[in-house]
Amino acid sequence: MNKKPSDVLRHPIDKDVISPYFQPVVDIRSGQCHGAEVLARVMHPEQGLLLPADFILPETGEDALTLLTRTLMQQAGPCLPGIPAGQEFMLSFNITPVQLTAPWLPGTCDALRRMTGPGLTVVLELTEQRPLTGVTEDLRARLALLRRAGVRLALDDFGTGWSGLSLLLQTGADILKIPREFVAAMGKQPRADQIVDTILELANRLGMAVIAEGVEQRCQAERLVSRGVRLCQGAFYSMPLAPDAFADWLSGAHGEAIPPRRMPSGRTCSVRNAVMECARRHVLSLRETEVLAQLVRGLPLSELARQANRSTKTCSVQKRSAYRKIGVGNDVEFMHYLYSLMTVPSEKSGRHVIRMADNELRRIIIRPE
Numbered sequence: 001m002n003k004k005p006s007d008v009l010r011h012p013i014d015k016d017v018i019s020p021y022f023q024p025v026v027d028i029r030s031g032q033c034h035g036a037e038v039l040a041r042v043m044h045p046e047q048g049l050l051l052p053a054d055f056i057l058p059e060t061g062e063d064a065l066t067l068l069t070r071t072l073m074q075q076a077g078p079c080l081p082g083i084p085a086g087q088e089f090m091l092s093f094n095i096t097p098v099q100l101t102a103p104w105l106p107g108t109c110d111a112l113r114r115m116t117g118p119g120l121t122v123v124l125e126l127t128e129q130r131p132l133t134g135v136t137e138d139l140r141a142r143l144a145l146l147r148r149a150g151v152r153l154a155l156d157d158f159g160t161g162w163s164g165l166s167l168l169l170q171t172g173a174d175i176l177k178i179p180r181e182f183v184a185a186m187g188k189q190p191r192a193d194q195i196v197d198t199i200l201e202l203a204n205r206l207g208m209a210v211i212a213e214g215v216e217q218r219c220q221a222e223r224l225v226s227r228g229v230r231l232c233q234g235a236f237y238s239m240p241l242a243p244d245a246f247a248d249w250l251s252g253a254h255g256e257a258i259p260p261r262r263m264p265s266g267r268t269c270s271v272r273n274a275v276m277e278c279a280r281r282h283v284l285s286l287r288e289t290e291v292l293a294q295l296v297r298g299l300p301l302s303e304l305a306r307q308a309n310r311s312t313k314t315c316s317v318q319k320r321s322a323y324r325k326i327g328v329g330n331d332v333e334f335m336h337y338l339y340s341l342m343t344v345p346s347e348k349s350g351r352h353v354i355r356m357a358d359n360e361l362r363r364i365i366i367r368p369e
Helices: 005-010 062-079 104-116 137-148 165-171 180-185 190-206 218-226 243-253 265-282 286-296 301-308 312-326 331-342 348-365
Strands: 018-027 033-044 048-050 089-095 120-126 152-155 175-178 209-212
Touching: 018 062, 018 243, 033 062, 033 120, 033 243, 062 089, 062 104, 089 104, 104 120, 104 137, 137 152, 152 165, 175 190, 180 190, 180 218, 190 209, 265 286, 265 312, 265 331, 286 301, 286 312, 286 331, 301 312, 312 331
Parallel strands: 033 089, 089 120, 120 152, 152 175, 175 209
Antiparallel strands: 018 033, 033 048
């Protein structure tokens, strides 16, 4: 009988089961990596690598979630590349309201800071799935203790689920995270832009920092930076990465200016080569490959259609055709797959093919900025 994904968390969790993945938090204006959110991945014995949506279910108990969080915090320190002296770097972990009062939390945060250096700020992201039933004196004391130790509290997906104004009042959080639903709707629904503006005004009045989640397109980054947003995370800059891949990404992107209109220059060649490897593996046509190569640069379909002198509908059909061949359902799944290719060396026999195809594609789509 096959196990369900959730069955993994019904057994003792050890370091061979849970793996920390790092999604960079990028300063839009300077292009520097300001930190990362640590996300859990589980290696299922039969189904392979699982995402949180596959194993963190409504019925998942607090004991399993606590064990998950503690394991991530213990594993993240040894996996994290060295932080340059004098640079601030945040490391964020999702946490439930119950875990805020856990006796192990202050010591675990302190051990993580000692391991990684004085430049690290531990951020606890209070998730919206479960309510904070009440604020007791014990909780206030715990929060004060964590803040004195340099720990910061963020409200994840602010404005959705249980993460709202009452939670902000009860916890006095330091950071608001704009949910991906609002970011995705910007420019499409006027009310979404107004909601984002309201969140930013609220954060400004309360002296809070803001991080935008789910930034997947160049136009979204441009809208956010025009509103004064400094920090963001999402597929436009990087999908969640395994520790070794994150170290490579960090060494290539750290310190470089990354305007919202460009992919990080330290990764552009690798991303383009990954597209070509994808095209070779799945026998994509040149036009399908062209569409994907433009998409990873952040170009919307309308702009791609204009540059290629085709209709938006034609480009959309070519993108869907490519996705069917690859076996992905949307842009985020494609970017996740693409970054997985970047961590796997190409087959020796295919390198010459990739180089030739890349040169051909460059003549078509790579133009001077």
